[in-house]
Amino acid sequence: AQSVTQLDSHVSVSEGTPVLLRCNYSSSYSPSLFWYVQHPNKGLQLLLKYTSAATLVKGINGFEAEFKKSETSFHLTKPSAHMSDAAEYFCVVSDRNSNYQLIWGAGTKLIIKP
């Protein structure tokens, strides 16, 4: 069965410092993996997705994520945090066995300190 674990419910970083949001998954088949971002009082927006092409995926707003099959991880990173990055981030997995079903992580709230 598929599952997604976001290891931190909250991450706090200072503006200008690197961001790391951790995500581990389990999947029986070659998965597709996504990161979505939700700003306050907004819907969710796709940041990036991995679908069995390059393992290092670049997304919007300077974010990127690396698919590591051996570690079953898909951590989200950004070299330098900006105040506008403050939001909640969701890691999502699906595979061809799941058809339409997306498995959502519980979310990580990113706090940016000035």
Next chain:
Amino acid sequence: DAGVIQSPRHEVTEMGQEVTLRCKPISGHNSLFWYRQTMMRGLELLIYFNNNVPIDDSGMPEDRFSAKMPNASFSTLKIQPSEPRDSAVYFCASSLKGSSYNSPLHFGNGTRLTVT
């Protein structure tokens, strides 16, 4: 592209009243999803439509909830009668292909429902 449009943005109603939430998916998308988000339970998939046909409504909490998609450009989620525990943010999302295996979802800004 206007994105997924949901209305109303906020709805406050009294227990027992009927509530109707509306969604206009992105033109050309053939899959539509209704989600509910709460602090306690996170994001929950309520129902999924493909080509206007409900494929899976197993996430609908109970018979008080119903959803329709009369055409490719409109869907409704109705709660009748509403209860305080229905208070949540309800999101509509659409995608281009029937399977979301590879297709990302495009979300509306949600409807915040408060039932008093």
